[in-house]
Amino acid sequence: MAELLRTHPLEAWSTAFERLPDTVGITVEPFVAMVDVRLRAVGAEASAALGVDLPTAPNTWVPSGSGRAVWLGPDEWLLSSTTETPEELEARVRAGVLPLGGSATDVSAQRIGLRLTGARVRDVLAKGCSIDLHPRVFGRGSSAQTTLGQAGVVLLAQSDAGDDHVVLVRSSFAGYLADWLLDAALEFTTTN
Amino acid sequence: MQLIACPWCGPREEVEFHYGGQAHVPYPDDPGGLSDEEWAHYVFYRDNPRGRFAERWNHSAGCRRWFNAVRDTATYRFERVYRLDDPKPLATELATSRRNTAR
Numbered sequence A: 001m002a003e004l005l006r007t008h009p010l011e012a013w014s015t016a017f018e019r020l021p022d023t024v025g026i027t028v029e030p031f032v033a034m035v036d037v038r039l040r041a042v043g044a045e046a047s048a049a050l051g052v053d054l055p056t057a058p059n060t061w062v063p064s065g066s067g068r069a070v071w072l073g074p075d076e077w078l079l080s081s082t083t084e085t086p087e088e089l090e091a092r093v094r095a096g097v098l099p100l101g102g103s104a105t106d107v108s109a110q111r112i113g114l115r116l117t118g119a120r121v122r123d124v125l126a127k128g129c130s131i132d133l134h135p136r137v138f139g140r141g142s143s144a145q146t147t148l149g150q151a152g153v154v155l156l157a158q159s160d161a162g163d164d165h166v167v168l169v170r171s172s173f174a175g176y177l178a179d180w181l182l183d184a185a186l187e188f189t190t191t192n
Numbered sequence B: 001m002q003l004i005a006c007p008w009c010g011p012r013e014e015v016e017f018h019y020g021g022q023a024h025v026p027y028p029d030d031p032g033g034l035s036d037e038e039w040a041h042y043v044f045y046r047d048n049p050r051g052r053f054a055e056r057w058n059h060s061a062g063c064r065r066w067f068n069a070v071r072d073t074a075t076y077r078f079e080r081v082y083r084l085d086d087p088k089p090l091a092t093e094l095a096t097s098r099r100n101t102a103r
C-alpha cells in the first residue's frame, strides 16, 4: 500500500505568503485539534468538566487552555487545542459533556487557520466580507461565521486594534481563499 | 442588498440565508390515519398570501439556526424576526400588505 503523506492544503502558497509586506501579513496556522461540541445548557458543571466557560454571547470566542472556545450557535461550540491530539481532545471533551447530555465530534480535518496581521488586513477582508470589522465593534474576543470572498469562514478577532485576525476556512476551500486573499492584498504590496 | 436580522447574529446580508417555506405548519396528530390526499395537503399545500406571511428562514452561511420571520410578500420587507420558541403571530398581524400604508 502506498504511504499517505500528510500535506498541508496551503503548502503551495507558502512562498507567496512570505513575500507579502507586514501590513498585509498572512501566515498559515499549524494543524490543531478541533472538536464540535453540542450542549443544551451551559452551567458550572460544563465549565468544570471542560475547564473553560463556554461563551454564551453570540459571535464571541474565549481562549481555552492552549486553544480557543468559539461560539457557533446557542447550543454549539468549536473547541480547539494545540497541545492535544484530535483523539485526546475528542475523548476529553466527550467525557466532560456526555454526562450532561451533550456530544463531542472531532472536526480537526474540517478547517484550517490563517492568521492575518497588519495595518491593512481589515481593508483586505472588507473586499469580500460584509461584516463590520472595525475594532469598535469587532475587538478581541469577537467572532463571526460569515462569507469571505463567497467562501464560508469563521473570523476570530485577536486584537483590539483590528490588525490581527484568524480566519478558519474549510480545507477544501483553503486554496481558493488563499488565491482570493493574495489578489485582495495586491494593492497593498509593492510592485518592484 | 437587504439585511436580514438573525435572532442570534444580528443583521446580515440576505445571501447568508435560505428560505424554509411557511412557518407554523403543524405536524399531523395522527399521521398514520391520514388519507393520501390529506397527507399531500400536509406535505405540499401552503398558503400564498399577498402581504405579511410567517415564514421559516435559516441562517445557513452563519450560525445555521432556523428562525421565523414575518415578511411582506408584496414589498419583501422583513417586518420582524422571532425565535422558533416564540409564539405564533396573531392573525391580525398577518396577511395584509402594508404596501399602501408604508409609504
Ligand SMILES: [Zn+2]
Binding pocket: B006, B007, B008, B009, B010, B059, B062, B063, B064, B065
Ligand atoms: Zn445567525
